[in-house]
Amino acid sequence: MSGRHAITLVATREIRERLRSKAFIASTLLIVALLAVSAVIGRLFDPQQTFDYAVTAPAPAGLATALQGAAEPFDDAKVKLRTVDSAAAGRRLLENGDVDALLLLPTDRLVFRKNVDVQVAAVADTAIRAVRNELPPEPELTTATLHAPDDEPGDAALLVAYAGSLLLFMSLAFYGQWVISGVVEEKNNRVVEVILSAVRPRDLLAGKVIGIGSLGLAQLVLVVGFAVGLLVGGVFDAPASLGADVALVVPWFVLGFALYAVAYAVAGALASNQQNAETAAQPVTYALLTVYFGSYIVLAADPEGPLASLLTVFPLTAPLVLPARSALVGVPLWQHGLAILLVVAAIVALVRFAGRVYALGLLHGGSGLGLRAAWRIAREH
Amino acid sequence: MPSPMVGRLGNEMIGEIGDRCGARRPPRRSAMTMLNVDAIGKRFGPVTALDGCSFTVERGRMLGFLGPNGAGKTTTMRAIFGLVELDGGAVLWDGDPIGPVERLRFGYMPEERGLYPRMRVGEQLAYLGRLHGLDAHDAHAAASDWLTRLGLADRAGAKVVELSHGNQQRAQLAAALVHTPELLVLDEPFAGLDPVAVRTLAQVLRDEAARGVAVLFSSHQLDLVEEICEEVAIIDRGRIVAEGSLDALRRASERRRIALRLDGAPPEWEPEIRGVDVVERANGDLRLLVDRDVEPQAVLAAAERTARVVGFSYGPPSLAELFLELVER
Numbered sequence: 001m002s003g004r005h006a007i008t009l010v011a012t013r014e015i016r017e018r019l020r021s022k023a024f025i026a027s028t029l030l031i032v033a034l035l036a037v038s039a040v041i042g043r044l045f046d047p048q049q050t051f052d053y054a055v056t057a058p059a060p061a062g063l064a065t066a067l068q069g070a071a072e073p074f075d076d077a078k079v080k081l082r083t084v085d086s087a088a089a090g091r092r093l094l095e096n097g098d099v100d101a102l103l104l105l106p107t108d109r110l111v112f113r114k115n116v117d118v119q120v121a122a123v124a125d126t127a128i129r130a131v132r133n134e135l136p137p138e139p140e141l142t143t144a145t146l147h148a149p150d151d152e153p154g155d156a157a158l159l160v161a162y163a164g165s166l167l168l169f170m171s172l173a174f175y176g177q178w179v180i181s182g183v184v185e186e187k188n189n190r191v192v193e194v195i196l197s198a199v200r201p202r203d204l205l206a207g208k209v210i211g212i213g214s215l216g217l218a219q220l221v222l223v224v225g226f227a228v229g230l231l232v233g234g235v236f237d238a239p240a241s242l243g244a245d246v247a248l249v250v251p252w253f254v255l256g257f258a259l260y261a262v263a264y265a266v267a268g269a270l271a272s273n274q275q276n277a278e279t280a281a282q283p284v285t286y287a288l289l290t291v292y293f294g295s296y297i298v299l300a301a302d303p304e305g306p307l308a309s310l311l312t313v314f315p316l317t318a319p320l321v322l323p324a325r326s327a328l329v330g331v332p333l334w335q336h337g338l339a340i341l342l343v344v345a346a347i348v349a350l351v352r353f354a355g356r357v358y359a360l361g362l363l364h365g366g367s368g369l370g371l372r373a374a375w376r377i378a379r380e381h
Numbered sequence: 382m383p384s385p386m387v388g389r390l391g392n393e394m395i396g397e398i399g400d401r402c403g404a405r406r407p408p409r410r411s412a413m414t415m416l417n418v419d420a421i422g423k424r425f426g427p428v429t430a431l432d433g434c435s436f437t438v439e440r441g442r443m444l445g446f447l448g449p450n451g452a453g454k455t456t457t458m459r460a461i462f463g464l465v466e467l468d469g470g471a472v473l474w475d476g477d478p479i480g481p482v483e484r485l486r487f488g489y490m491p492e493e494r495g496l497y498p499r500m501r502v503g504e505q506l507a508y509l510g511r512l513h514g515l516d517a518h519d520a521h522a523a524a525s526d527w528l529t530r531l532g533l534a535d536r537a538g539a540k541v542v543e544l545s546h547g548n549q550q551r552a553q554l555a556a557a558l559v560h561t562p563e564l565l566v567l568d569e570p571f572a573g574l575d576p577v578a579v580r581t582l583a584q585v586l587r588d589e590a591a592r593g594v595a596v597l598f599s600s601h602q603l604d605l606v607e608e609i610c611e612e613v614a615i616i617d618r619g620r621i622v623a624e625g626s627l628d629a630l631r632r633a634s635e636r637r638r639i640a641l642r643l644d645g646a647p648p649e650w651e652p653e654i655r656g657v658d659v660v661e662r663a664n665g666d667l668r669l670l671v672d673r674d675v676e677p678q679a680v681l682a683a684a685e686r687t688a689r690v691v692g693f694s695y696g697p698p699s700l701a702e703l704f705l706e707l708v709e710r
Contacts, residue, residue, distance in 0.1 A: 009511055017500060190495030194556060197462040197489040198512045200481055363464055 003203045010199065010207025014182065015215055027174075028219045032226055049077035051120050052099040054090045059083045060105065060131050070126035074119055094146060103128075103141075110141040160242045161299070161324040164249045167223070168320050169292040172256050173285060175216035176264040180284075181277035182208055183268030183362075192362045201359035202351070209261040213254070220253050245327035255340070256319025258347045260288060266354045269361030287316070295321045303328045313339045315346035415440045415595040416564055421460055421470035422619075423453075430456045432619035433470065438564070438595040443586060445606035445627075446599040447700075448616035449708050454599045455492050457616070458568050461597075462489055474564070485514045488562030492569050492599075494553045496541045502552050503528060503537035506559045513560035520559070527555040531581070547578055554582065558589070565589055567598040571605060583609045607700040617708040631697035636706055638699065639669040639680055642692030652683040660702075666692075670702060 018024055051071055055063065059081070067079040082099065084090040090102040094113050100120045102111040110124050121143055128140045186192040195204060228243040263284045271280035295317050298307050303325055311317040312325055318339040325331050416438040423431040431453045438444045448454050459465045461472050462484055474483045496505055503524050510520030528534045531551040536544060541552060550573070557565060565586070571579055587609065590596050600606050606613060607627065614624040623630050639657075643650070643665045651659055656672030657680060671680065677695040684690050698706065 006512065009508070013500075013508055017497075186497075189498055190491060190493040191497055192495070193459075193464065193491040193493065194489060194495065194509065195512065196464055197487065197491075198485055198509070359464070363459070 003200060003206075006199045006203040007207040007210060010204055011211030011214065014208055014211025018178070018212070018215060024215055024219070028222060031219070031223050035223065035226055035230070049074060049119075050080060051077055051101075051123055052080045052082075053101055053103055053120075053124065054082045054084050054093050054099040055103040056087055056090060056105065057083045057085055062131055063127060066127035066130040067123060069130065070123040074123065077119075077123075079123070091146065108141050110143045112143065112145045114145055114147045116143045116145065157242060157245075157327050160245050161327040162296070164246060164327060165292065165295070165320045165324040167220070168249055168253055168256060168323065169288065171216055171220055171253055172260050172319070173288055175212055175257060176260050176284065176288070177277065177281060178212045178215075179208060179261045180264040180268040180281045182212070183265050184271055184275070184277040184280055187269065187271070187362050196359060196362065201362070202355035205262070205265055205351075205354055205358050209258065209265060213257045213261060216257060217250070217254060221250055224249055242327060245323065248323040248326055252319045252323050255343045255347070259315065259319070259343060259350060260284065262347070262350050262354050263287075266350075266357060266361070269354075269358045271361075291317050292320055295324070299324055299328065309335065313342055315343040318343050415475060416461070416597065417473040417476065418457060418461070419471050419473055421457065421472060422468045423456055423460065423465055424468055429619055431460070431467075431470075434616060434619055434621055435470075436614040436621050436624045438597045440563075440595050441590055441593045442612055443590045443596040443598070443610050445610035445613040446597055446616065447601075447603065447606065447613055447704060448599075452616045452708070453619040454616060455568055458489070458491075458566050458597070458599070461564075461566055462487065485560070486562055487564045487566060488557035488560065490553055490557040490565075490567040490570055494549070496549070496552060496556060498542035499540050501538055501540055502533065502544065505541065506552070506555055509556050510559040513562075515560055523559045523561065524555070527559055531555055531585075546573075547575065550574060550578065551581075554585065558585070563594060565594055565596045565598075567596070569600060570598050571600050571602050579605065603699075603701040603704055613700070615704060615707050622707045623703070627700060628697075631700070631703055634698050634703055634706065635673050636670045636698050636702070637673055637675070637677070638696060638702055639667075639671055639677060640692065640694045641667040641669065641680075641684055641690065643667065643684060643687075644689040644691050646684070646688035650687055652680050654679055654683060670698065670706075 051067070051074075053067065064079070064081045067081060071077040071079045080099075082093070084093065084102075087102070087104055090099075090104070091111070093099045094102050094111065097113070100112070100117060101124060103109075103124060104111060105128075108128075110121055112120075121141070125141050132140070186195070192204075199207075224246055228246050231243045231246060264281060267280050267284050268277065271277075295311050298305075298311055299321065302308060308321070308325060311321045312331060312335050314321075322331060322336070322339050418434060418436050420433045420435050421431050422429075422433055434453060434457055436444070436446075446454055446457070456465055460467055461479065463479065463481075472479050477483075496502075500508070503521075506524035506527065507517070507520040510523050511517060515523060525534070525537065528537050531554065533548060533551055533555070536548060541549060544552060554567075554570065557567065567586075570582055570586075574582060583605070586596055586598065610627060612624075612626050613630065615622050646665060651657075652669070654671075654675060656675045658670050659667055660670050661668035669680065671677075677693075681690065681693055684693075697703075
């Protein structure tokens with residue numbers, strides 16, 4: 001039997017047995033439900049928007065009504081219109097934040113303070129057309145800003161970054177726990193000796209990681225797909241372009257899981273008979289926790305600093321840092337490439353090591369094998 | 382090892398039963414030889430587990446693998462399945478080294494039993510069958526056949542953890558047999574079985590051997606081995622100290638057993654002949670082990686001088702006596 005056939009059989013068994021446990025289906029439904037509820041709650045508690053405009057006198061007749069009409073599609077947002085004597089007075093209001101935009105009708109310009117708000121601009125444009133009885137497509141108004149737009153990450157980007165890395169962290173830890181409890185169970189009730197009499201250790205390891213990883217991936221794709229759908233559908237108050245950053249979570253789950261699941265499996269194989277899965281998992285879980293909080297702190301402090309760049313490509317941190325940083329400030333293409341290259345190299349190295357110590361650890365009863373002893377044995381053979 | 386059994390066995394057996402036993406002959410590679418454990422060695426740190434252990438199991442034969450605890454039985458069995466990396470020697474199948482492909486035709490029941498506790502029995506057996514290369518249909522059919530044969534058909538849908546201890550043992554046996562192996566390796570298969578289960582298992586092993594399977598099993602229940610096996614290999618401190626047909630090994634022993642039933646003998650009576658040891662004494666029944674050159678008539682005469690002899694038998698030692706003779710420290 002080929003290794004691939006054995007891997008498929010092992011992976012299929014993992015999937016079938018775990019799907020039967022109902023925990024998987026329940027947890028998936030729970031996450032999707034939480035996401036839907038958070039979207040609904042977000043909408044319920046979203047205060048009605050108000051668009052504040054200033055216009056230089058004299059304001060065209062019917063502009064206020066036209067603005068209100070144009071704002072209707074935006075959840076009936078309220079519109080306030082002030083008439084100012086001069087463009088200078090209007091700019092002062094804009095600087096103070098009293099209005100969102102200043103209409104300079106003599107030049108058909110719409111001025112913002114720093115960043116152009118597309119909704120505010122769209123409402124003004126529609127209203128002016130209505131007043132002038134003109135039809136699209138030519139835009140009536142050109143937009144301008146008083147100051148150079150800044151590129152501070154918006155609230156939505158922050159949310160995507162932190163929710164994304166939290167989701168990744170939790171998925172890695174959760175499914176990693178499944179891997180290690182599966183390994184410890186096989187080891188402690190000795191079924192592994194029967195399995196290993198027919199299957200090579202690395203095929204058993206690969207099948208287990210691939211099977212459980214596929215379940216995790218399926219769940220993540222469902223959750224992330226749902227989130228991207230909500231985002232693109234405009235349910236969240238966030239630019240749809242962030243959908244790509246959300247979707248980045250999926251490939252990095254695959255890479256991150258391959259790395260951490262193998263580590264979990266080795267920890268399980270080396271565990272002693274007395275250890276349960278939780279204690280055996282501790283070294284890997286602590287490493288994952290450290291990576292998660294460490295990268296959170298680094299990204300919160302300076303998402304564009306050299307340390308953040310380093311963590312973006314470092315194999316252990318890349319799976320959590322890269323998608324988050326991509327949402328926050330964007331990641332250059334070369335760093336994407338380097339991160340993938342390094343994490344794949346790390347996975348290959350870890351799988352080789354795991355393939356050697358896995359069988360030794362699994363068949364070694366009693367006190368368990370220390371990592372150092374396992375390494376020594378792996379080098380000897 | 383106090384008894385230089387191997388050497389003497391080797392010398393004596395040549396005339397008597399050819400090369401049937403003796404540990405130092407070169408490995409046989411006849412077409413009939415299936416499993417050939419060839420001078421395997423293994424050290425665990427300072428402990429030598431296997432020290433040049435060699436024996437063979439032929440197709441259609443059942444070999445009882447005996448030895449004291451820690452002698453190397455389990456390590457040898459694991460070595461057949463590549464579960465320990467050997468320091469020396471080799472395990473051969475039809476003369477070739479054993480790899481993953483050959484192992485798929487072997488069935489294994491490890492000393493420490495284990496199946497997936499929450500997996501259904503029938504599915505588990507089918508899964509193991511498929512891991513050994515059966516397709517899905519054949520694997521399910523074989524699983525169901527074995528469950529029926531072992532009286533577990535109505536428990537196929539139960540999880541292993543829901544089975545009684547005895548039924549778990551049967552499921553474990555089915556797990557070793559489901560893919561119709563050519564070699565069966567069973568580590569202490571009789572341990573913990575009730576007499577009914579022992580009889581069932583013994584019959585299964587006989588049937589498998591009759592089907593042409595090479596069967597290797599270890600056991601401490603020597604009377605049982607004597608009953609169902611024709612051949613044994615005895616391992617001590619990682620070396621085979623005797624191998625061959627049970628009859629030949631017993632006949633080749635340096636010792637003979639004498640059973641005496643005396644009427645009216647003094648309680649502490651002994652024959653007082655050189656080379657005669659009383660190993661058991663109860664209510665006038667005596668069991669003696671005597672050197673092979675001791676004349677049984679001399680023992681009988683000595684007994685008749687002191688009491689009325691109502692029973693007397695002379696013959697080769699039992700397997701248990703032979704075992705103790707070979708591995709006594």
